Amino acid sequence: MRLADSEPDPAVADAELMRQLAAGRMEALATLVRRHQSVVRAVAFRMTRRDDLADDIVQEAFLRVHRSAASYYPTAAFRTWLYRIVSNLCLDRLRSPRLAALSEVAQAPQSASADAAALADERRNAVQAAIAALPERQRLAVILHRYEGLSHARIAESTGWSESAVESLLVRAYDTLRRQLQTFKD
Amino acid sequence: MCPQDTQLIRLVAGELPEPERRALADHIARCDTCQARQRELAATWDLLGEFQVPPAGRDLAPQILARARRAGLVRSAVAVAASLVAAAGVGIAVGLATLPGAPASPVAQTQPAVTEQQAIHAAGLDALGAEPLGFDELFVMGEEPQ
Secondary structure (H helix, E strand, C coil): CCHHHHCCCCHHHHHHHHHHHHCCCHHHHHHHHHHHHHHHHHHHHHHHCCHHHHHHHHHHHHHHHHHHHHHCCCCCCHHHHHHHHHHHHHHHHHCCHHHCCHHHHCCCCCCCCCCHHHHHHHHHHHHHHHHHHCCHHHHHHHHHHHHCCCCHHHHHHHHCCCHHHHHHHHHHHHHHHHHHCHHHCC | CCCCHHHHHHHHHCCCCHHHHHHHHHHHHHCHHHHHHHHHHHHHHHHHCCCCCCCCCCCCHHHHHHHHHHHHHHHHHHHHHHHHHHHHHHHHHHHHHHCCCCCCCHHHHHCCCCCHHHHHHHHHHHHCCCCCCHHHHHCCCCCCCC
């Protein structure tokens, strides 16, 4: 079982915080933000590679949590619902025309370097560039799978996609990444 | 039989239940092609780990709370205004209907009773920028009498 699927589940505590938030207790929102903002930000940053956009998405995600508190019903884990919110926000933001050139800007130089630190930087840049170059849905699927540790089923639940769609996205994404990063493998 | 790519992905990601993992591992141990496939995928998986997220420059909770409180105040103000309008609308309809000898007003006849809850819900839709505007759904003007 993947770690993210089996770690201690604070679902009861999150659901209780949402109940408190619905009753108007703003400190419940503060707790939810502090508990989950790093996860939201990580997804947003990996999707956009922009600190400012990532922060914007974090804020908007929790404002949506706040707005929805009165109608929130814990049919799924809070984190799953939160992933759905941040996924939608990321995809919406990336559709903005001013971000269309993100993948072009992100290309890393391929020249070899004898310096170990410089080589590590090149490798890091190449990984980021390769992920940024993926189509948005493949990128999101990889981010949720590789970095958030979600299983195929949890990704489907978090995005609203079918499991077969998730499988297809991941197969294509990992194949592309394998080919793009061939040079940097030991 | 060689596994599909999705099964190898699940194996490398540690998603497979133990019996399935063992069966796949047994096959891979006997299959050069699948060994190479797994090796490539595992190397890609490890390399992807280089994408680290820089720590956030600041705690966003205070800013989020401030925005949420402002939004909450706006929604409350709109809800109060909405309930006042709704009450006024009901008052007018009742007043028109109770005037002695007054003909039945087409507005009073066509205007459905609006509860405070409906008015607050409509105000909420307006606050979220929903279309059509909440009030438009509630206050549909009847035709003028000929």
